[in-house]
Amino acid sequence: MTIHKEGRTLLFFLLVILFLLNWLLSYLFPDKELLQQVSIGASLLLYLIILQFFRSPIFSIPKNEKHILAPADGKVVVIEETDETEYLKGRRLQVSIFMSPINVHVNRMPAGGTISYFKYHPGKYLVAWHPKSSTENERTTVVVKMNSGTEILFRQIAGALARRIKWYVKPGDVLAQGDEFGFIKFGSRVDIFLPLDSKVTVSVGGVTKGGRTVIAELA
Numbered sequence: 001m002t003i004h005k006e007g008r009t010l011l012f013f014l015l016v017i018l019f020l021l022n023w024l025l026s027y028l029f030p031d032k033e034l035l036q037q038v039s040i041g042a043s044l045l046l047y048l049i050i051l052q053f054f055r056s057p058i059f060s061i062p063k064n065e066k067h068i069l070a071p072a073d074g075k076v077v078v079i080e081e082t083d084e085t086e087y088l089k090g091r092r093l094q095v096s097i098f099m100s101p102i103n104v105h106v107n108r109m110p111a112g113g114t115i116s117y118f119k120y121h122p123g124k125y126l127v128a129w130h131p132k133s134s135t136e137n138e139r140t141t142v143v144v145k146m147n148s149g150t151e152i153l154f155r156q157i158a159g160a161l162a163r164r165i166k167w168y169v170k171p172g173d174v175l176a177q178g179d180e181f182g183f184i185k186f187g188s189r190v191d192i193f194l195p196l197d198s199k200v201t202v203s204v205g206g207v208t209k210g211g212r213t214v215i216a217e218l219a
Helices: 005-028 033-053
Strands: 067-069 074-084 090-099 106-108 113-121 139-145 151-157 165-167 180-184 188-194 214-217
Touching (some): 005 033, 074 188, 090 214, 113 151, 139 165, 139 180, 188 214
Antiparallel strands (some): 067 214, 074 090, 106 180, 113 139, 139 151, 165 180
C-alpha cells in the first residue's frame, strides 16, 4: 500500500497545520490537559480519514483481452442497455460503479489498447446516483481501442462531494489493462459502455475492486 501522488501535498500541509494548531493550543492553555488530549485525538482521527482517501494498493493485474476489468473500487449501481450518443453512437451495455468516500479512488484501464478519444466536460455536481449525473455532471469521456479493434468507452463522473477529477491520458497514448488512467478525489462514479453481446459477470449491488474484478467478458 502506498499514498497516491494526488494526496501527498495535501497530507503534508494538513500535518503541518494540525501540528501547529495543537502546539498553539498547548502553548495558550498549558493547564488544559483534557482539552489538549481531545484536540490531539480529533486531529489524529481527521488525518487518518483523509489519509485513507489517498491510499493506493499495489497488486498484480492478470491481463486477458476477453475480460473487461472494473475501472474502480465500489459498488455496481447500474446494468442496463442504453444509447451512447457522444462517440460510439449506438446501443451499448452500460455498467456503472459508485465509489463511496471510503473506497480506493484510483481509476484503472478496463482494457488495454490505444486511447482513441478523450474529452473533458464541465458540468453540475448532482449526487452520483442521480439518473442525470452521467450526462449533466462534470465528467471525462475516454475511449480505448483494443488490439481486436473493439472500442470501450468509460467516463469519470464527479458527484456532490467529489469535485476533483484527474486524468493522465490523451489520444494516442497506449496503456495496458489495469494501468492507472485517472483519480477522482473523495469518490463518485465511473460508467463503462460495452458491446451488446458482452457477458456481464457482475450484478447490481455487487462490490468491485479496480483492476482486479472482471465485470464482463467480450464475445
